Amino acid sequence: MSTLVTDQRRVSVGIGQIAVSTDPTDVLVAYGLGSCVGVTFYDPGTRSGGMVHVLLPDSEGRVSDGKEPARYADWGVAALLAELTRRGASRASLVIKVAGGAAVLGPANAEKFKIGARNAEAIKEQLKRLGLRVTAEDLGGTKGRTMELHMAAGRTYVRTAASSPTEL
Amino acid sequence: MLATAQRQITEALSIVARDGAVRAGRGLSGLMGQEIVIHVPNVRLGTKSDACDAVGGEEQVVLGAYLSMAGDISGHVMLLFPERRAFECVDLMCGQPIGTTVEADELALSAIGELANIVGSAFVNALGDYAHLVLHPTPPVLLNDMAIALVESVYAEVMAQAGDVLMIDTIFEDHSGETAGLLIVAPDPECISLLARQAA
Numbered sequence: 001m002s003t004l005v006t007d008q009r010r011v012s013v014g015i016g017q018i019a020v021s022t023d024p025t026d027v028l029v030a031y032g033l034g035s036c037v038g039v040t041f042y043d044p045g046t047r048s049g050g051m052v053h054v055l056l057p058d059s060e061g062r063v064s065d066g067k068e069p070a071r072y073a074d075w076g077v078a079a080l081l082a083e084l085t086r087r088g089a090s091r092a093s094l095v096i097k098v099a100g101g102a103a104v105l106g107p108a109n110a111e112k113f114k115i116g117a118r119n120a121e122a123i124k125e126q127l128k129r130l131g132l133r134v135t136a137e138d139l140g141g142t143k144g145r146t147m148e149l150h151m152a153a154g155r156t157y158v159r160t161a162a163s164s165p166t167e168l
Numbered sequence: 169m170l171a172t173a174q175r176q177i178t179e180a181l182s183i184v185a186r187d188g189a190v191r192a193g194r195g196l197s198g199l200m201g202q203e204i205v206i207h208v209p210n211v212r213l214g215t216k217s218d219a220c221d222a223v224g225g226e227e228q229v230v231l232g233a234y235l236s237m238a239g240d241i242s243g244h245v246m247l248l249f250p251e252r253r254a255f256e257c258v259d260l261m262c263g264q265p266i267g268t269t270v271e272a273d274e275l276a277l278s279a280i281g282e283l284a285n286i287v288g289s290a291f292v293n294a295l296g297d298y299a300h301l302v303l304h305p306t307p308p309v310l311l312n313d314m315a316i317a318l319v320e321s322v323y324a325e326v327m328a329q330a331g332d333v334l335m336i337d338t339i340f341e342d343h344s345g346e347t348a349g350l351l352i353v354a355p356d357p358e359c360i361s362l363l364a365r366q367a368a
Contacts, residue, residue, distance in 0.1 A: 015216060015320055031226040032316030035324045055324055104321050105234050106309035115324045144317020146227065161229045161314050 008150075013038070013053045016068025018076065020050035020083045021151050028149040033100035035116035037073070037123050037139070038147040040097045041080055042154035043089035050084055051149050052076035056115070057122035073122035081130060091132065097156040097168045098123055099138040099147045107142070116140065136168045176364045181353065182211040184298045185291065185336050192290035196340075199286065200261055206287070210337040219319045219335055222350045224250040226316035231272055232349070233284030233308035234318070237292055240301040241359035244322050245292060247284040247338070248315065249349040254280055257340060257349070277310050284308045287338070291351065299366035322354055 013019045013030045021028060028051040030038040042049035052070035059072035070076030085091055101120030120139040127134060136156075138145065143160045147168075150157065157165040189206040196204040212218075220226045231254035237243040249257060255269040258279045262268075269276050289305045296303035311318055336351040355363055 015323070032314035032318075032320065034313075034317035034319075034321035036320050055320070102317070102321075104311070104313055104317050105325075115321070119324075144314045146314070161227075161312070 013051045015053055016055050016071035016076075018050065018052045018070045018079050018083065020048065020080070020087065022046070022048045022087065024152045026151040028151070030100075030147045032144045032146055034102055034104040034144045035100070035119060037098060037100035037116075037119045038145075039077060039080065039123060040147070040149040040156045041084055041089070042095045042149065042156075043084060043093055044095065044154055045093055046087065046089050047151070047154070048084055048087050048089045049149055049151055049154055050080050051147070052080045054119060054123060057118040073119060073126050077123060077126040077130065077132075081132070094132060095135045095154060096127065096132055097136050097147075097149075098134055099145050099156075099158045099168060101139045102141050102143055102145065104142060104144055138168055172364075177355070178211060178213055180298065180363075181295070181336070182208075184294045185211050185351075187298065188287075188291035188294035189338070191294055192287045195286040195290060196261075196283070199282070200263065202263070204260070205341045207339040207341065208336055209339065210335070212335055212337075214335045216316070216319050216323055219350065219352055220315045222335060222337065223248050223315050226314065228315045229313070230254070230311070230315045230318065231276070231280050232311045232318075233281055233288065234311055234322075235284070235288040235292070235305045235308050237303050237305060237355075239296070239303040241303065241355055241363055243353065243355035243359060244325065245288045245305065245354075246311070246318065246322060246352040247287055247349055248311070248318065248352070249280070253348055257283060260340065272312050277312065281308050281310050284310075287351065291336075291353070299363060301363075301366060319352070322352065 008027045010027045030053040037054045040051045054076045069079045101116040148157045156168045159165040185208040189208045193206040230248045232248035235245045258269040258276045259266045261279045285308045292305040
Protein backbone atom coordinates (compact mmCIF):
# COMPACT_ATOMS: atom_id res chain seq x y z
CA MET A 1 0.00 0.00 0.00
CA SER A 2 1.34 3.38 -0.93
CA THR A 3 0.71 6.31 1.40
CA LEU A 4 2.06 8.91 -1.01
CA VAL A 5 0.02 11.07 -3.36
CA THR A 6 1.35 14.00 -5.31
CA ASP A 7 -0.61 16.88 -3.72
CA GLN A 8 0.44 16.04 -0.18
CA ARG A 9 2.60 18.39 1.86
CA ARG A 10 4.92 16.45 4.17
CA VAL A 11 5.64 18.23 7.45
CA SER A 12 8.65 16.80 9.27
CA VAL A 13 8.22 16.74 13.04
CA GLY A 14 11.76 16.73 14.43
CA ILE A 15 12.99 15.52 17.79
CA GLY A 16 11.31 17.41 20.63
CA GLN A 17 8.94 19.19 18.22
CA ILE A 18 5.18 19.50 17.89
CA ALA A 19 3.04 20.08 14.78
CA VAL A 20 -0.70 20.63 14.46
CA SER A 21 -2.79 20.95 11.32
CA THR A 22 -6.28 21.26 9.91
CA ASP A 23 -5.10 21.07 6.29
CA PRO A 24 -6.24 17.82 4.62
CA THR A 25 -3.23 17.86 2.28
CA ASP A 26 -0.77 17.72 5.21
CA VAL A 27 1.07 14.58 6.24
CA LEU A 28 2.81 14.99 9.59
CA VAL A 29 5.90 12.76 9.76
CA ALA A 30 8.25 11.71 12.54
CA TYR A 31 11.18 10.05 10.76
CA GLY A 32 13.07 7.16 12.30
CA LEU A 33 11.74 6.98 15.84
CA GLY A 34 14.28 4.91 17.75
CA SER A 35 13.98 5.19 21.52
CA CYS A 36 11.87 8.32 20.89
CA VAL A 37 8.08 8.03 20.89
CA GLY A 38 5.68 9.65 18.43
CA VAL A 39 2.14 10.51 19.50
CA THR A 40 -0.67 11.53 17.15
CA PHE A 41 -4.00 13.09 18.14
CA TYR A 42 -6.85 13.42 15.62
CA ASP A 43 -10.32 14.86 16.19
CA PRO A 44 -12.71 13.65 13.45
CA GLY A 45 -15.26 16.38 14.30
CA THR A 46 -13.01 19.36 13.56
CA ARG A 47 -10.65 17.36 11.31
CA SER A 48 -7.78 18.76 13.29
CA GLY A 49 -4.79 16.74 14.38
CA GLY A 50 -1.24 16.90 15.59
CA MET A 51 1.91 15.02 16.38
CA VAL A 52 4.71 15.19 18.94
CA HIS A 53 8.16 13.56 18.75
CA VAL A 54 9.23 12.91 22.33
CA LEU A 55 12.91 12.33 23.25
CA LEU A 56 12.88 11.63 26.99
CA PRO A 57 10.40 10.46 29.62
CA ASP A 58 10.25 13.13 32.31
CA SER A 59 11.02 16.86 32.57
CA GLU A 60 11.41 16.49 36.34
CA GLY A 61 9.90 19.91 36.81
CA ARG A 62 11.99 21.75 34.18
CA VAL A 63 10.17 24.52 32.35
CA SER A 64 10.19 24.51 28.54
CA ASP A 65 12.04 27.37 26.83
CA GLY A 66 9.95 26.71 23.73
CA LYS A 67 12.83 25.40 21.58
CA GLU A 68 11.88 21.76 22.10
CA PRO A 69 8.32 21.86 23.44
CA ALA A 70 7.97 18.08 23.21
CA ARG A 71 11.42 17.11 24.51
CA TYR A 72 9.83 15.30 27.46
CA ALA A 73 6.70 13.12 27.52
CA ASP A 74 4.92 15.34 30.05
CA TRP A 75 5.65 18.53 28.10
CA GLY A 76 4.76 17.03 24.74
CA VAL A 77 1.43 15.41 25.55
CA ALA A 78 0.18 18.44 27.50
CA ALA A 79 1.28 20.85 24.73
CA LEU A 80 -0.39 18.82 21.99
CA LEU A 81 -3.66 18.62 23.91
CA ALA A 82 -3.58 22.35 24.64
CA GLU A 83 -2.89 23.26 20.99
CA LEU A 84 -5.74 21.11 19.68
CA THR A 85 -8.36 22.09 22.26
CA ARG A 86 -7.45 25.72 21.61
CA ARG A 87 -8.41 25.06 17.97
CA GLY A 88 -11.77 23.66 19.05
CA ALA A 89 -10.98 19.93 19.07
CA SER A 90 -13.06 17.82 21.42
CA ARG A 91 -10.84 15.98 23.89
CA ALA A 92 -13.54 13.30 24.34
CA SER A 93 -13.37 12.28 20.68
CA LEU A 94 -9.59 12.33 20.16
CA VAL A 95 -8.17 9.34 18.31
CA ILE A 96 -4.75 8.77 19.90
CA LYS A 97 -1.97 6.65 18.39
CA VAL A 98 1.48 5.99 19.88
CA ALA A 99 4.58 4.47 18.22
CA GLY A 100 8.30 4.07 18.92
CA GLY A 101 10.14 3.35 22.15
CA ALA A 102 12.42 0.77 20.52
CA ALA A 103 15.79 -0.52 21.74
CA VAL A 104 17.78 0.02 18.53
CA LEU A 105 21.19 -0.25 20.21
CA GLY A 106 20.61 -3.92 21.06
CA PRO A 107 19.06 -5.86 23.93
CA ALA A 108 22.06 -5.45 26.30
CA ASN A 109 21.90 -1.67 26.02
CA ALA A 110 18.11 -1.74 26.31
CA GLU A 111 18.53 -3.46 29.66
CA LYS A 112 21.13 -0.87 30.72
CA PHE A 113 19.39 2.33 29.68
CA LYS A 114 15.71 1.45 29.13
CA ILE A 115 15.06 4.87 27.54
CA GLY A 116 12.69 3.48 24.91
CA ALA A 117 10.63 1.51 27.42
CA ARG A 118 10.62 4.42 29.88
CA ASN A 119 9.49 6.81 27.15
CA ALA A 120 6.61 4.52 26.21
CA GLU A 121 5.57 4.11 29.81
CA ALA A 122 5.78 7.86 30.49
CA ILE A 123 3.59 8.70 27.49
CA LYS A 124 0.91 6.27 28.59
CA GLU A 125 1.03 7.53 32.16
CA GLN A 126 0.74 11.13 31.04
CA LEU A 127 -2.23 10.32 28.78
CA LYS A 128 -3.92 8.49 31.64
CA ARG A 129 -3.30 11.41 33.98
CA LEU A 130 -5.06 13.69 31.48
CA GLY A 131 -7.98 11.27 31.17
CA LEU A 132 -7.09 10.26 27.59
CA ARG A 133 -7.14 6.74 26.20
CA VAL A 134 -4.76 5.25 23.63
CA THR A 135 -6.62 4.02 20.56
CA ALA A 136 -3.71 2.05 19.09
CA GLU A 137 -0.01 1.58 19.76
CA ASP A 138 3.11 0.09 18.18
CA LEU A 139 5.79 0.21 20.86
CA GLY A 140 9.04 -1.54 21.79
CA GLY A 141 11.00 -3.97 19.64
CA THR A 142 14.46 -3.30 18.22
CA LYS A 143 13.74 -1.44 14.96
CA GLY A 144 13.32 2.25 14.19
CA ARG A 145 9.93 3.41 12.91
CA THR A 146 8.69 6.28 10.78
CA MET A 147 5.22 7.48 11.82
CA GLU A 148 2.86 9.49 9.60
CA LEU A 149 -0.47 11.20 10.32
CA HIS A 150 -2.42 11.78 7.09
CA MET A 151 -4.72 14.71 7.75
CA ALA A 152 -6.97 13.85 4.79
CA ALA A 153 -8.66 11.05 6.73
CA GLY A 154 -6.92 11.23 10.10
CA ARG A 155 -5.15 7.94 9.51
CA THR A 156 -1.82 7.05 11.08
CA TYR A 157 0.73 4.79 9.39
CA VAL A 158 3.94 3.23 10.69
CA ARG A 159 6.78 1.72 8.69
CA THR A 160 10.30 0.41 9.38
CA ALA A 161 13.39 0.28 7.17
CA ALA A 162 12.39 -3.23 6.16
CA SER A 163 8.61 -2.94 5.97
CA SER A 164 6.05 -0.96 4.00
CA PRO A 165 3.57 1.34 5.81
CA THR A 166 0.79 -0.26 7.82
CA GLU A 167 -2.13 1.58 9.34
CA LEU A 168 -2.02 1.81 13.10
CA MET B 169 32.46 26.63 29.94
CA LEU B 170 30.95 23.61 28.25
CA ALA B 171 31.70 25.08 24.82
CA THR B 172 35.35 25.58 25.81
CA ALA B 173 35.54 22.01 27.07
CA GLN B 174 33.95 20.73 23.86
CA ARG B 175 36.46 22.73 21.77
CA GLN B 176 39.40 21.38 23.75
CA ILE B 177 38.08 17.87 23.33
CA THR B 178 37.54 18.35 19.59
CA GLU B 179 41.14 19.54 19.18
CA ALA B 180 42.46 16.64 21.23
CA LEU B 181 40.32 14.17 19.34
CA SER B 182 41.76 15.34 16.03
CA ILE B 183 45.12 14.06 17.26
CA VAL B 184 43.55 10.97 18.76
CA ALA B 185 41.62 10.25 15.56
CA ARG B 186 44.79 10.32 13.45
CA ASP B 187 46.52 7.94 15.86
CA GLY B 188 43.42 5.74 16.03
CA ALA B 189 43.25 5.67 12.24
CA VAL B 190 46.85 4.46 11.99
CA ARG B 191 46.20 1.73 14.56
CA ALA B 192 42.94 0.68 12.92
CA GLY B 193 44.57 0.66 9.47
CA ARG B 194 47.31 -1.61 10.81
CA GLY B 195 44.72 -3.95 12.33
CA LEU B 196 42.63 -4.05 9.17
CA SER B 197 45.68 -4.59 6.95
CA GLY B 198 46.63 -7.61 9.05
CA LEU B 199 43.10 -8.97 8.85
CA MET B 200 42.69 -8.45 5.13
CA GLY B 201 46.19 -9.33 4.01
CA GLN B 202 46.58 -6.10 2.08
CA GLU B 203 47.40 -2.56 3.02
CA ILE B 204 44.39 -0.56 4.16
CA VAL B 205 44.93 3.12 4.90
CA ILE B 206 42.40 5.08 6.93
CA HIS B 207 42.15 8.85 6.58
CA VAL B 208 40.26 11.10 8.97
CA PRO B 209 39.89 14.35 7.03
CA ASN B 210 37.42 15.92 9.48
CA VAL B 211 36.79 15.95 13.18
CA ARG B 212 33.85 18.25 13.89
CA LEU B 213 30.99 18.96 16.19
CA GLY B 214 27.62 18.41 14.61
CA THR B 215 23.93 18.22 15.31
CA LYS B 216 21.74 15.16 14.92
CA SER B 217 20.81 16.35 11.43
CA ASP B 218 24.48 16.88 10.47
CA ALA B 219 25.27 13.32 11.52
CA CYS B 220 22.38 11.96 9.46
CA ASP B 221 23.28 14.14 6.45
CA ALA B 222 26.83 12.73 6.58
CA VAL B 223 25.48 9.26 5.90
CA GLY B 224 22.84 10.27 3.36
CA GLY B 225 19.83 11.60 5.30
CA GLU B 226 17.51 10.74 8.17
CA GLU B 227 15.79 7.79 6.54
CA GLN B 228 18.94 6.45 4.87
CA VAL B 229 19.33 2.82 5.83
CA VAL B 230 22.77 2.40 7.36
CA LEU B 231 24.90 -0.51 8.45
CA GLY B 232 27.33 -0.24 11.29
CA ALA B 233 27.95 -1.01 14.89
CA TYR B 234 27.70 0.54 18.33
CA LEU B 235 30.22 0.18 21.16
CA SER B 236 30.07 1.77 24.55
CA MET B 237 33.13 3.02 26.40
CA ALA B 238 33.62 2.09 30.03
CA GLY B 239 36.44 2.70 32.53
CA ASP B 240 37.64 6.12 33.71
CA ILE B 241 35.07 7.79 31.48
CA SER B 242 31.99 6.43 29.77
CA GLY B 243 30.50 7.19 26.41
CA HIS B 244 29.29 5.94 23.09
CA VAL B 245 31.01 5.12 19.81
CA MET B 246 29.09 4.41 16.63
CA LEU B 247 30.45 3.60 13.18
CA LEU B 248 27.90 4.07 10.39
CA PHE B 249 27.98 3.48 6.64
CA PRO B 250 25.23 4.10 4.13
CA GLU B 251 24.27 0.59 2.95
CA ARG B 252 26.03 0.88 -0.41
CA ARG B 253 29.24 2.07 1.25
CA ALA B 254 29.01 -0.76 3.78
CA PHE B 255 28.78 -3.27 0.95
CA GLU B 256 31.89 -1.71 -0.64
CA CYS B 257 33.71 -2.17 2.68
CA VAL B 258 32.69 -5.81 2.78
CA ASP B 259 34.04 -6.26 -0.77
CA LEU B 260 37.32 -4.58 0.25
CA MET B 261 37.58 -6.83 3.30
CA CYS B 262 36.82 -9.97 1.33
CA GLY B 263 39.18 -9.05 -1.50
CA GLN B 264 36.42 -9.17 -4.09
CA PRO B 265 35.47 -6.66 -6.78
CA ILE B 266 33.42 -3.67 -5.58
CA GLY B 267 29.78 -4.39 -6.37
CA THR B 268 29.91 -8.08 -5.44
CA THR B 269 28.05 -7.62 -2.15
CA VAL B 270 24.47 -6.43 -2.72
CA GLU B 271 22.63 -7.31 0.48
CA ALA B 272 23.09 -7.25 4.25
CA ASP B 273 23.51 -11.01 4.57
CA GLU B 274 25.23 -12.85 7.41
CA LEU B 275 28.70 -12.45 5.88
CA ALA B 276 28.22 -8.73 5.32
CA LEU B 277 26.96 -8.12 8.87
CA SER B 278 29.78 -10.17 10.33
CA ALA B 279 32.38 -8.26 8.29
CA ILE B 280 30.95 -4.88 9.31
CA GLY B 281 30.90 -5.99 12.95
CA GLU B 282 34.57 -6.93 12.73
CA LEU B 283 35.41 -3.67 10.99
CA ALA B 284 33.61 -1.66 13.67
CA ASN B 285 35.30 -3.66 16.39
CA ILE B 286 38.75 -2.86 14.99
CA VAL B 287 38.07 0.80 14.22
CA GLY B 288 36.06 1.51 17.39
CA SER B 289 38.54 -0.25 19.68
CA ALA B 290 41.51 1.45 18.00
CA PHE B 291 39.89 4.82 18.58
CA VAL B 292 39.00 4.10 22.20
CA ASN B 293 42.52 2.79 22.90
CA ALA B 294 44.12 5.82 21.22
CA LEU B 295 41.93 8.09 23.34
CA GLY B 296 42.88 6.23 26.53
CA ASP B 297 46.59 6.46 25.74
CA TYR B 298 46.40 10.15 24.81
CA ALA B 299 44.44 11.21 27.90
CA HIS B 300 46.08 8.71 30.28
CA LEU B 301 42.77 7.06 31.01
CA VAL B 302 41.87 3.42 31.36
CA LEU B 303 39.12 2.77 28.83
CA HIS B 304 37.44 -0.45 27.73
CA PRO B 305 35.36 -0.78 24.58
CA THR B 306 32.43 -3.19 24.84
CA PRO B 307 31.87 -5.78 22.08
CA PRO B 308 30.11 -4.18 19.10
CA VAL B 309 26.36 -4.41 18.60
CA LEU B 310 25.49 -4.67 14.90
CA LEU B 311 23.20 -1.99 13.53
CA ASN B 312 21.07 -2.01 10.40
CA ASP B 313 18.36 0.63 10.55
CA MET B 314 17.36 4.16 9.58
CA ALA B 315 20.16 6.61 10.44
CA ILE B 316 18.03 8.94 12.56
CA ALA B 317 16.67 6.12 14.72
CA LEU B 318 20.23 5.17 15.70
CA VAL B 319 21.59 8.71 16.11
CA GLU B 320 18.63 9.93 18.18
CA SER B 321 18.91 6.93 20.49
CA VAL B 322 22.50 7.87 21.32
CA TYR B 323 21.32 11.44 21.89
CA ALA B 324 18.64 10.24 24.25
CA GLU B 325 21.23 8.31 26.25
CA VAL B 326 23.80 11.08 26.29
CA MET B 327 21.50 14.12 26.53
CA ALA B 328 24.32 15.98 24.75
CA GLN B 329 24.09 19.22 26.69
CA ALA B 330 25.30 21.46 23.90
CA GLY B 331 23.14 19.57 21.44
CA ASP B 332 26.14 18.37 19.45
CA VAL B 333 28.08 15.16 18.99
CA LEU B 334 31.65 14.69 17.77
CA MET B 335 31.76 13.39 14.24
CA ILE B 336 34.83 11.90 12.62
CA ASP B 337 34.68 11.39 8.85
CA THR B 338 36.50 8.20 8.06
CA ILE B 339 37.84 7.15 4.63
CA PHE B 340 39.00 3.59 4.06
CA GLU B 341 41.38 3.09 1.15
CA ASP B 342 43.09 0.10 -0.43
CA HIS B 343 45.09 -0.18 -3.66
CA SER B 344 41.91 -0.38 -5.78
CA GLY B 345 39.72 2.33 -4.34
CA GLU B 346 38.20 3.93 -1.30
CA THR B 347 34.98 4.14 0.63
CA ALA B 348 33.70 6.31 3.45
CA GLY B 349 31.91 6.03 6.78
CA LEU B 350 31.17 8.11 9.83
CA LEU B 351 32.43 7.58 13.36
CA ILE B 352 30.35 9.26 16.06
CA VAL B 353 31.85 9.72 19.51
CA ALA B 354 29.73 10.95 22.40
CA PRO B 355 31.29 11.06 25.87
CA ASP B 356 28.69 11.06 28.65
CA PRO B 357 28.12 14.66 29.84
CA GLU B 358 29.46 14.07 33.33
CA CYS B 359 32.79 12.93 31.78
CA ILE B 360 33.36 15.97 29.57
CA SER B 361 35.15 18.09 32.18
CA LEU B 362 37.47 15.22 33.14
CA LEU B 363 38.22 14.49 29.49
CA ALA B 364 38.90 18.19 28.81
CA ARG B 365 41.23 18.37 31.81
CA GLN B 366 43.13 15.27 30.75
CA ALA B 367 43.31 16.47 27.16
CA ALA B 368 44.54 19.98 28.04
